[in-house]
Amino acid sequence: MNLIFLGAPGAGKGTQAEIVCDKLGIPAISTGNMLREAVKNGTPAGLAAKEYMDRGDLVPDEAVIGILKDRIAQDDCKKGFILDGFPRTVEQAEALDKMGVNIDKVIEISVPDEKIIARLSGRRVCEGCGASYHLDYKPTKVEGICDSCGAKVVQRVDDKPETVLSRLETYREKTAPLKGYYEAKGKLVTVEGQEEIADTAKLTLAAING
Ligand code: AMP
DSSP states (O other): OEEEEEOSTTSSHHHHHHHHHHHHTOOEEEHHHHHHHHHHTTOHHHHHHHHHHHHTOOOOHHHHHHHHHHHHTSGGGTTOEEEESOOOSHHHHHHHHHTTOOOOEEEEEEOOHHHHHHHHHHEEEETTTOOEEETTTBOOSBTTBOTTTOOBEEOOGGGSHHHHHHHHHHIIIIITHHHHHHHTTTOEEEEEOOSSHHHHHHHHHHHHHO
């Protein structure tokens, strides 16, 4: 089962991908997490990506497509995968098609803009393993410490208010057209993001199995 989770930043793609990948036994692949890891490790790819990420812009297609291609070639992806945050442009979607990857379903998690802003301001991520949290909706058991790996949980630089608006604009301009791209292929299913994570997870699993 190859799935794509589509949605604005903060819609809950990462959180839902973490839940669904456990249930289906396939990995969740977040290009954002992979890029943040590369930035943290100071690799050439990370250094090249950092300026785009800090501004809330997309990293150039060639770079992200290369990273994704290498990742899905790994053994743990043989039974399928969930893509969280890829594709983000029509060019990236076309690149997936050219790689011969068959996508079974594209789950769009839809959340109104006004809710997105509030969600992003409370979002926190683990510096160690990339797990996502939220001060109100999914707090860590111990303040500031990741439940899974014990590393520090922090606010992403690009979740600060000045960058959030630019990321939403980028989403509308470059990523939202993917809805039409996958709708035309009969693959798009839209789930309304709910207040409670568990409620969205029920709808997401129903959309995948339906
Ligand atoms: P995310 O964690 O998915 O919100 O991604 C964080 C940042 O990483 C984005 O704002 C982009 O700068 C970059 N990024 C992640 N995935 C992609 C992608 N598929 N294409 C281009 N840039 C990406």
